[in-house]
Amino acid sequence: MAKTILECDTVSLDEENSALVIVDQTQLPGRIKQLCLTEIEEIWEAIYLLKVRGAPAIGVTAAIGVYLAVKNIEAVNMAVFYKRFQKAKAYLATSRPTAVNLFWALDRMEGVVVKHMDCEINTVKELLRQEAVNIRNEDIEVCRRIGENALELVKPGYGLLTHCNAGRLAAVKYGTATAPMYLGHEKGYKFRIYVDETRPLLQGARLTAFELQEAGMDVTLICDNMSGTIMQKDMVDAVFVGCDRVAANGDTANKIGTSVVAAVAKHYGVPFYVCAPTSTIDMSLAAGSEIPIEERSPEEITEMWYEQRMAPKGVKVYNPCFDVTSHELITGIVTEYGIMRAPYEESLKKLKNI
């Protein structure tokens, strides 16, 4: 019996601890295709091509990927093993530049090796496997807590708008921006959920609308240029989005178009919340202008989704994959430890114990 998307793990290590198992998100919603990846090159490509995507899911993928890359290494000593680990880590770190969870997870895995340099290599391999599984399983509780905290901001029957996919398909179980939606659904809150399509890769239409509809929620798909109208008509009581990197002042990088939704929400007085696991907060960057913004291929805009070409051949294209929403437009940042309000600097420092 074919699995539903809610029965599939977004990203996991298989039972034999020998393969990364993902749902190929480039095939959704039309086809639920699971992939078993064993080679570091195919794992790198899965991240780059967004077969697996979303900051938390990318972090889990990198953690499992670097474990699989070194689990079969026969090294003469720990120093050689560590060098091979560092090479695999550096390679996976080149897959995408914006979601800080990729680097956070890889650094956390390296910490396991550094802490146990005097151990047997096989012991370290097992500790790496455990850490990768921990990173995956912790995401479930972190996102559930984000959902519980976010529910304090809304009421049953609210209209909620979200952009892109910060859902189960961007994480492990609840997602971040969708965590209050899943938990609210469990509590019978009957939210009216508006999902914008999120051009050019349509993560909203293809992924968020799909997973929330599969979960039985009241979902309405809108074009990106319709978020102003639904807010003008008071159809939206709050906006929840995910994030790929939060800078020390609260500026947040998220899918391209997020800052537009935030500006429109500000104009219409609609609260705009970023749902941020602390793993996505990067205190090494003072402001959003320092966040590296990935640019992707023109074909994602000119022809990716259409039978026929939708733009003149050779037209110049600018395709930034993310934008930065100023902390001034953010009503609150919802983490697993609670809700932060502006000014964010001090509370972010406390949160990251700096």
Ligand SMILES: CSC[C@H]1O[C@H](OP(=O)(O)O)[C@H](O)[C@@H]1O
């Ligand atoms: C829960 S973080 C999800 C975050 O990642 C998405 O980007 P992409 O689909 O390119 O990986 C988007 O920015 C989401 O908000």
